Amino acid sequence: MSEGRLKYGKLAPEGIAKMRALEHYLNTGTGLEVSLLELVRLRASLMNGCKYCIDMHTAELRKHNETEERIASVAEWRGSAAYTERERAALGWAEALTNIQNGHAPDAVYDAVRTHFSDVETVNLTLAVTTINAWNRIAISLGEHTERGKG
Numbered sequence: 176m177s178e179g180r181l182k183y184g185k186l187a188p189e190g191i192a193k194m195r196a197l198e199h200y201l202n203t204g205t206g207l208e209v210s211l212l213e214l215v216r217l218r219a220s221l222m223n224g225c226k227y228c229i230d231m232h233t234a235e236l237r238k239h240n241e242t243e244e245r246i247a248s249v250a251e252w253r254g255s256a257a258y259t260e261r262e263r264a265a266l267g268w269a270e271a272l273t274n275i276q277n278g279h280a281p282d283a284v285y286d287a288v289r290t291h292f293s294d295v296e297t298v299n300l301t302l303a304v305t306t307i308n309a310w311n312r313i314a315i316s317l318g319e320h321t322e323r324g325k326g
Contacts, residue, residue, distance in 0.1 A: 181317045197306055205299040209239050211262055215269040215300070216307040217249050222273045223311040227318065261291040265300055272304045 184191045201212060213235045220228035236246050248255035252266045264287040271280040288297055 179318055183313060183317045194306065194309065197302065201299065201303050201306065205296070205303075207296060207299055207303070210236065210241055211265055212303050213239065213241070214245070214249060214258075214262060215265050215303055217246070218252070218266050218269045219273045219304060219307045220311055221250050222270065223308065223315065225311040225314050227314050228307070228311055264288045264291040268300060269304045272301065273308055 201207070202209070213232050217229065217232040217236065220232055233246055242257070244255075245257045248257050249266070252258055252263065258266065267284045268280070268288045271284040288300065292300055
């Protein structure tokens with residue numbers, strides 16, 4: 176583990192505090208299931224290769240009594256029967272928004288989310304996905320948990 180590039184929390188404490196406030200809202204003010212949020216965060220972190228975030232969200236899922244099967248299957252969720260239709264829609268949305276560089280989120284993925292999530296839940300789920308992607312990018316590019324030479 177390297178020392179890190181910048182101590183971003185000390186250099187931009189107000190900005191990091193605002194991101195933490197958004198996380199607090201997502202965790203406590205949206206009504207979205209904790210396990211669903213953590214599954215989505217783990218999926219995005221796996222896609223982004225953020226080891227620190229992968230470890231943290233895996234631990235959070237265990238803390239909330241998720242099974243090892245569900246945790247281990249997140250990367251290959253499409254081939255697993257361990258997830259509800261609502262969770263599958265959320266995981267698909269997380270993938271679409273994380274891998275957006277090749278185009279916009281497909282209508283079919285959006286339609287699946289809209290089948291299982293209300294308007295406000297869709298917005299909050301989107302905020303959760305974009306927030307974990309921001310944290311991943313901060314940790315990977317600046318963080319003390321960056322493995323130099325990777326990625």
